[in-house]
Amino acid sequence: MNPFIVIGGILVLILLYVWSLYNGLISLKTQIEEAWSQIDVQLKRRSDLIPNLISTVKGYAKHEKSIMDSVTRARASMLSAKSMNAKAKASEDLSGVLGKLLAIAENYPQLKANDSFIQLQKELSDTEDKVAYARQYYNNSVMEFNTKIRTFPNTLVNERLGFPEKEFFGATEEERKTVKVNFE
Amino acid sequence: MTITSQIRSNVTRTYVFMTLFVAFVVLAAYVMGNALGYGNSWLFIAVVLSVISSLASYYWGDKMVLAMSGARAADRQRDFDFFTVAENLAIAAGIPTPKLYVIDDTAMNAFATGRDPQHAVVCATSGILTRLERRELEGVIAHELSHIKNFDTRLMAVVAVLIGTIAFLADMFMRTLWWGGGRRSRDRDDNLGGILLIIGIILAILSPIIATLIQLAVSRKREFLADASGAYLTRYPSGLAKALEKLSKDKEVLEAATNATAHLFITNPFKGKNFGAWFSGLFDTHPPIAERIKILRAM
Numbered sequence: 001m002n003p004f005i006v007i008g009g010i011l012v013l014i015l016l017y018v019w020s021l022y023n024g025l026i027s028l029k030t031q032i033e034e035a036w037s038q039i040d041v042q043l044k045r046r047s048d049l050i051p052n053l054i055s056t057v058k059g060y061a062k063h064e065k066s067i068m069d070s071v072t073r074a075r076a077s078m079l080s081a082k083s084m085n086a087k088a089k090a091s092e093d094l095s096g097v098l099g100k101l102l103a104i105a106e107n108y109p110q111l112k113a114n115d116s117f118i119q120l121q122k123e124l125s126d127t128e129d130k131v132a133y134a135r136q137y138y139n140n141s142v143m144e145f146n147t148k149i150r151t152f153p154n155t156l157v158n159e160r161l162g163f164p165e166k167e168f169f170g171a172t173e174e175e176r177k178t179v180k181v182n183f184e
Numbered sequence: 185m186t187i188t189s190q191i192r193s194n195v196t197r198t199y200v201f202m203t204l205f206v207a208f209v210v211l212a213a214y215v216m217g218n219a220l221g222y223g224n225s226w227l228f229i230a231v232v233l234s235v236i237s238s239l240a241s242y243y244w245g246d247k248m249v250l251a252m253s254g255a256r257a258a259d260r261q262r263d264f265d266f267f268t269v270a271e272n273l274a275i276a277a278g279i280p281t282p283k284l285y286v287i288d289d290t291a292m293n294a295f296a297t298g299r300d301p302q303h304a305v306v307c308a309t310s311g312i313l314t315r316l317e318r319r320e321l322e323g324v325i326a327h328e329l330s331h332i333k334n335f336d337t338r339l340m341a342v343v344a345v346l347i348g349t350i351a352f353l354a355d356m357f358m359r360t361l362w363w364g365g366g367r368r369s370r371d372r373d374d375n376l377g378g379i380l381l382i383i384g385i386i387l388a389i390l391s392p393i394i395a396t397l398i399q400l401a402v403s404r405k406r407e408f409l410a411d412a413s414g415a416y417l418t419r420y421p422s423g424l425a426k427a428l429e430k431l432s433k434d435k436e437v438l439e440a441a442t443n444a445t446a447h448l449f450i451t452n453p454f455k456g457k458n459f460g461a462w463f464s465g466l467f468d469t470h471p472p473i474a475e476r477i478k479i480l481r482a483m
Contacts, residue, residue: 031278035278038275042275122264126264126268126272129268129269129272130268130271130272130275133272133273133275133276134275134276136276136419137275137276137277137278141278
């Protein structure tokens with residue numbers, strides 16, 4: 001057996017391996033970017049619902065000014081947040097104050113029975129779900145990517161390719177679980 | 185079995201099934217043609233028709249299945265929970281939102297179809313939409329989206345249309361026998377004609393049964409897998425478990441389902457009433473609900 005053929009064959013195999021690893025990582029990276037823009041779209045969608053909600057609530061519960069202001073502030077800081085961490089934090093704060101705002105409807109039967117309030121409430125809780133699922137998809141993709149570059153022998157090749165690990169978005173799966181149970 | 189190997193096996197099985205179907209129809213046409221005395225003139229027609237229906241089932245299987253079930257397109261206002269839950273879970277699964285349809289029937293059931301995630305359809309009865317809580321509906325839709333993502337729907341749509349075709353052909357043959365009688369060709373030995381006639385009758389009886397068996401072979405295990413991957417999407421297995429509990433209590437038969445489409449649904453739309461009780465276990469298109477619930481509860 002010609003040693004050159006053997007060495008050549010091994011080299012070709014290694015090249016094929018690096019090639020497929022590289023392509024796999026690139027497509028995962030694109031998937032992560034897509035997942036991130038999905039989160040962004042849903043966060044934006046939620047902030048778009050808030051002005052309508054505030055004006056509806058105002059019509060029935062003028063005195064709850066402080067809570068409405070805190071929602072407006074949380075929305076503003078949500079919109080101005082740039083980094084992923086800041087967005088995750090702002091989004092959680094916004095969820096918190098929104099929950100309080102929706103809870104005061106209990107004290108205002110007319111507000112609670114208002115059609116557009118009911119509709120907004122449905123849309124908001126649906127958007128919360130959308131954010132949660134978009135985040136789940138994003139974090140799944142990140143996990144897949146990180147596992148791929150961390151495992152042997154990919155990790156050796158990646159020292160050359162130099163893909164950095166990706167960051168998870170916001171709350172962990174455990175926190176999400178408790179949120180879901182609260183809906184019951 | 186992992187999801188990737190499941191997808192691969194579904195894709196290969198689809199092609200194997202389409203080929204088998206063509207072979208089966210050609211063989212059946214040969215036997216029946218001879219039994220009825222039409223000779224081999226049927227063969228050419230059978231080849232053309234079976235190839236066409238094979239391809240049609242691949243490309244338009246979803247539309248045919250929908251037409252068979254008489255569904256209407258879902259509306260965001262009217263079917264808010266259905267619509268948004270499907271949107272949300274499609275986000276979680278990383279696939280485009282499927283087209284959504286509703287069958288106006290009080291029986292509780294749902295199915296998914298389409299050749300790939302880009303051409304997918306999820307269909308639910310109005311009964312299931314009104315009687316399930318949102319979290320339970322999520323479990324059901326997640327199950328259906330898993331069928332789509334695993335390419336179960338491609339195989340199942342092809343199977344549904346081709347089984348329908350076989351049933352139709354067998355039915356036609358039986359009618360011809362009944363009304364037309366055997367117009368045997370004169371140059372053929374009467375004995376041989378008689379034997380072929382008997383084989384023809386046996387095949388006509390057997391073919392729907394063979395077809396059903398094929399359809400069962402491809403459908404049972406995947407229900408468990410879809411339950412599991414659905415639970416992975418919602419992170420809330422009890423949602424589907426509760427939904428299945430409600431579904432198992434629902435004794436109503438779904439009128440829109442046929443033998444050809446029964447295996448598509450999340451639970452057996454006939455509630456085991458369509459076949460004789462003595463072989464209902466053999467012919468069940470779905471694993472027992474109690475077992476599925478038990479597994480989901482243990483997750």
